[in-house]
Structures are given as structure tokens and as C-alpha cells.
Amino acid sequence: MVHAGVKFGVPLAVGTICMCLGVALVFVLDNVVHSMVNTQMTISNSSATYDTWQDPSIPVYMQFFVYDIINPYEVKHGKELPFVVQKGPYTYKEHRPKFDINFNENGTVSYRQNVTYVFDRSMSSGWDNETLTMINIPLITVSNLARYLPDLLQTLIEALEKVSGAELFMKRTVNEVLWGYDDEMLKFIMNITGNLLIKSAKFGLFMGRNGTDDGIYNIYTGSDKLNIIDKWKGEPSLSWWNDDYANMINGTDGSLSPPYSDRSKPAYIFSSDICRSVFVMFEKEVEVKGITVNHFVSNAYLLGNVTFNPDNGGFCTPKNNCPPGGLLNASACQQGAPIFYSLPHFLYADKDVILPCMNPNKEEHQTFLDSDYVTGISMRIAKRLQINVHLTRHKAISDLSEINEVYYPVLWINETYTIDDASATKYKHSVLTPLYVTRIMPWIVFGIGCLIVIITLILLIRNRRRGYQTPLHGNSIQENHDKEPILGGATA
Structure with missing residues (x-):
């Protein structure tokens, strides 16, 4: 019985852990993605969006x-x-290139845009x-x-x-x-x-x-207010x-x-x-x-x-x-x-x-x-x-x-x-594909856990059924009892 408990208990535990981990990852990875997007979607000299923002190629x-x-x-x-x-x-x-770009201490950037x-x-x-x-x-x-x-x-x-x-x-x-x-x-x-x-x-x-250009723009650079205009021509x-x-x-x-x-x-x-x-x-x-x-x-x-x-x-x-x-x-x-x-x-x-x-x-x-x-x-x-x-x-x-x-x-x-097509393809590879992976991964882990639990339960049920179906051959049990000596094996 100890051997059977270990045999089926371990995979059941692993499957349950995978299921719980999958559910947890749904929330954890979603927060991770939000954090990564908020980090990347800012306007700064080093951000991924800066070059496109400063001089749009499309x-x-x-x-x-x-x-x-x-x-x-x-x-x-x-x-x-x-x-x-x-x-x-x-x-x-x-x-539409931007020029006279100046980053300000209040989380904004000012610029002009020549059209x-x-x-x-x-x-x-x-x-x-x-x-x-x-x-x-x-x-x-x-x-x-x-x-x-x-x-x-x-x-x-x-x-x-x-x-x-x-x-x-x-x-x-x-x-x-x-x-x-x-x-x-x-x-x-x-x-x-x-x-x-x-x-x-x-x-x-x-x-x-x-x-x-049509005047100086002052916009917010952080992801929470990204590109929202603070002032135009110095006025709010x-x-x-x-x-x-x-x-x-x-x-x-x-x-x-x-x-x-x-x-x-x-x-x-x-x-x-x-x-x-x-x-x-x-x-x-x-x-x-x-x-x-x-x-x-x-x-x-x-x-x-x-x-x-x-x-x-x-x-x-x-x-x-x-x-x-x-x-x-x-x-x-x-x-x-x-x-x-x-x-x-x-x-x-x-x-x-x-x-x-x-x-x-x-x-x-x-x-x-x-x-x-x-x-x-x-x-x-x-x-x-x-x-x-x-x-x-x-x-x-x-x-x-x-x-x-x-x-x-x-x-x-x-x-x-x-x-354009090139930018759309780049966007799919750099944003949509990772986003798809992070969204589907928790459910893959959850699904693997479910599969392990289901298979283990099926094997456990089959094993118990085999234990209840031991074959009986005629009156062999009774015959053995008849052949056993009475009173500790004494005979007449």
C-alpha cells in the first residue's frame, strides 16, 4: 500500500501544482506584461519609441x-x-520631423514639428x-x-x-x-x-x-499620460x-x-x-x-x-x-x-x-x-x-x-x-507574439496539470479494480483447510 500511495500520490501532487501554477501565472504574467509595456511605451532618448516619435518614417x-x-x-x-x-x-x-526637443523636469518634453x-x-x-x-x-x-x-x-x-x-x-x-x-x-x-x-x-x-511648424508643443512622456498635450505655444x-x-x-x-x-x-x-x-x-x-x-x-x-x-x-x-x-x-x-x-x-x-x-x-x-x-x-x-x-x-x-x-x-x-507592412510585421513579432505566448503559457501549464491529474486518476481507478478481481479456482481454499492438521498438526 505504501508503494501504491507513492506511485499515484506524486503525479497527483505534480498535476495539482501545475494547475495552481497555471492559474497564478494568468495574473502574474498579465502584470508583468503591463509593467513591460509601461516601461517601453515612454518618450525618452533611450526608449524604443523615440526614433519613430522624433522622425516618423511611415x-x-x-x-x-x-x-x-x-x-x-x-x-x-x-x-x-x-x-x-x-x-x-x-x-x-x-x-513631420520634430526639432528643438527639450526634456523637462516635470515629466514633459517640448518640441516643434516641421511639416x-x-x-x-x-x-x-x-x-x-x-x-x-x-x-x-x-x-x-x-x-x-x-x-x-x-x-x-x-x-x-x-x-x-x-x-x-x-x-x-x-x-x-x-x-x-x-x-x-x-x-x-x-x-x-x-x-x-x-x-x-x-x-x-x-x-x-x-x-x-x-x-x-504650428508652434511649441509640451507633452507628457510617461506611459500613464503618454503624448497628452500639457501646453501649446506656452499656454495650457x-x-x-x-x-x-x-x-x-x-x-x-x-x-x-x-x-x-x-x-x-x-x-x-x-x-x-x-x-x-x-x-x-x-x-x-x-x-x-x-x-x-x-x-x-x-x-x-x-x-x-x-x-x-x-x-x-x-x-x-x-x-x-x-x-x-x-x-x-x-x-x-x-x-x-x-x-x-x-x-x-x-x-x-x-x-x-x-x-x-x-x-x-x-x-x-x-x-x-x-x-x-x-x-x-x-x-x-x-x-x-x-x-x-x-x-x-x-x-x-x-x-x-x-x-x-x-x-x-x-x-x-x-x-x-x-x-506599413514592415512596421506591422515588426509589431507582430515584438509585441503580439510575446503577448500571445504570455497569454497562452498559463493555460498550457494548467492544461498539463489537468492532464496529469486525469491520467493518474484513471490509472488509480484501474489499479483498484484489478485488486478486487483476484481469480478463485474451484474449492481450493476449502481444500487447503481440509488438508491442514488439527491441533497443531497432530495425526491419529
Whole structure:
């Protein structure tokens, strides 16, 4: 019996220990992985992410879709709503190296990021010197500023517009509208008023943004607040809007987030392009290059009217003068130009804003962010934004004296980033494979323990059954008793 106890007791003990060890490893290895990720996902001169953070090798593409108007005469005279045709994309490859990098004692790093745009013909529908008929934004901007001037100055501005030959609609190349051109009307005005009314005789929607940076960023470097913006241009908040909430600088730049972020909460991104922070909400899990990621999207709540989203009251400029749902009045941060931002084709905007020629749909026009839950690395991004001009009737300006009020779409952008094949493969080998091993190893150990216990129990049961089944041969026992001597073996 002692031999049998040792024979079956040892493997039972080993199997039980393996089972307990497997369960314990589930929690131990999970904490180890968390600790390793938090150690690696920091921004420092020696961290694994530093080189990629400082000078991203994966290209970012900026696509411009420009609207060409078909019925300028009818719109000018208030006969029809604008009918525009989308042209493009006109694609530019971005390069975004960081410079003037300084690590600070409070766990932050400050830097500037130089952004350059290079036209990519292979990803474009045509050359960016294509001529289109577009709205004259300088004329509308000056006319908008003139509304608040005395009648005499309004008359002077109208005369300057006539002398310069400015008209509501103009022929310009895509390149000019994007990166800038000399405007004759602005020249005339500057010759008379100097810098009093306007600051430059050139105009371009993205003028001055190619080969430049948008200011000093100060971000956190530790994994718990990784890449979260602390300050921009030396300030912890903005000054364009009407309350503290609207002026908050929230979140990251979208390229990197803290590891293990709670996907039930909004992911905030600060964009200097639109002068505010925005948010995206988790929708579902998707795959990017074979990597399962969290898919965050913009929704109707982001730019909803104040009835639908009361938080947007702070973005109403002037105060309490709120635009329809789906629009952001950015004139406060665009030098008084009546620029309104929306999602492309007025996605999620109020119905009376959407022109009949627009075709909004989520797949093409929704902003989204695909982020890895473990590391916080963004695997795919699409920032989509439409630039619109608010046209309103102005009796003192002949070109605007008959026009109907409308939010006129100028162009929309699609700024995209997708992890490349080489980086995705590297990520799988360095993160996913070790993570898979650490997750499956405890269950392998637990399974081996279960198997040992099960096999041992089966063998033990079989052994006991054999002990109860010793064969009996006729009356051999009785016969042996008959042959035994009685009284110690005495015989007669």
C-alpha cells in the first residue's frame, strides 16, 4: 500500500501544482506584461519609441478634394443654390520631423514639428495646376469686415473691389488656392489702409503652412499620460472661445495614446488646424494589417447644435450666436474670415445646411482613429474636414447684394496614415507574439496539470479494480483447510 500511495500520490501532487501554477501565472504574467509595456511605451532618448516619435518614417498623406462650381451666375443673382462638382484628390506626401526637443523636469518634453508637403502625382487625379471656378474668399472676407465699418468706408471698399476687378467667383489653380497667390484687391486695400484692415496682400487657405511648424508643443512622456498635450505655444488653454470647456486643450495629437486606455471613454485629439480639441468614440474592433485594433469614429454629437450638445455653446461666436448643427464657426481664429468647418459633404449637419449636390456618407467622410489597445500606437488614422464659407447678402457690396444665405463648400481634406507592412510585421513579432505566448503559457501549464491529474486518476481507478478481481479456482481454499492438521498438526 505504501508503494501504491507513492506511485499515484506524486503525479497527483505534480498535476495539482501545475494547475495552481497555471492559474497564478494568468495574473502574474498579465502584470508583468503591463509593467513591460509601461516601461517601453515612454518618450525618452533611450526608449524604443523615440526614433519613430522624433522622425516618423511611415508617410502621412494629405488629399484635397476641391469643389468646382457649375452655376456661378445663378448663385450670384440669388436664382439657385450652388451646384458644385468635386475634383481630386490632389495628394501631397507629408514629412513631420520634430526639432528643438527639450526634456523637462516635470515629466514633459517640448518640441516643434516641421511639416512639409510634396505633391504626389501618382496618388492624384491630375496636376495641382488645374484651373477651377471657385469662390473669392478674400472678397467675402473683406466684405464681412466692412459690415462693421462706417458707411463711408464701406463705399470705399466697394470702389476698391471694383477697381481691382474682384468678382464673387474666380478662376484659380488648385495650387494657388491652397498655397497662396497675390490678390489684386488686397493689394489695393493695403496701398490705402496699410495693415489696418488686412495683414497681407497674398491669400491661400494653407498659405504659410508648408515647411513650417504650428508652434511649441509640451507633452507628457510617461506611459500613464503618454503624448497628452500639457501646453501649446506656452499656454495650457486656448483663448478663442467663450468658456473654459471650449478653450481646453485635451488629448494627444492622435499619433500615440497612453497604453491600456479605457475605450469606453472618448479619445480626445487636439487639432490646431481647427483651433480646438475634438473627440472620437469607440465603435467596434477592426483589423489593420492583421492587427486587431479599436476603431474610434467622429459622430453627430461632436458638432451638434446646442440643443443636441449643450457643451458646444462655448464655441458659438459671437457669444450666443450659434451656427446650425454640423458646423463650427472658426472666424475667431481665422482673422475674421467667415470660415466654417464641417465634416465632408456636411455629414451629420442639419438638413437645411446640406446642398442638393452633396452626398454625405460615413465610409468616405467620417473621421476615425484605429488604435492598439495594448501600446496605444495608432495603426490607421483619417482626419477629414471640410472648409466652407458663409455667404450672406450685403447691400453695400454689389456682388453680394442679391445672393442667398448659404454655407458654401470650398474643399475638403482627407489626411491619412496607415502603418506599413514592415512596421506591422515588426509589431507582430515584438509585441503580439510575446503577448500571445504570455497569454497562452498559463493555460498550457494548467492544461498539463489537468492532464496529469486525469491520467493518474484513471490509472488509480484501474489499479483498484484489478485488486478486487483476484481469480478463485474451484474449492481450493476449502481444500487447503481440509488438508491442514488439527491441533497443531497432530495425526491419529
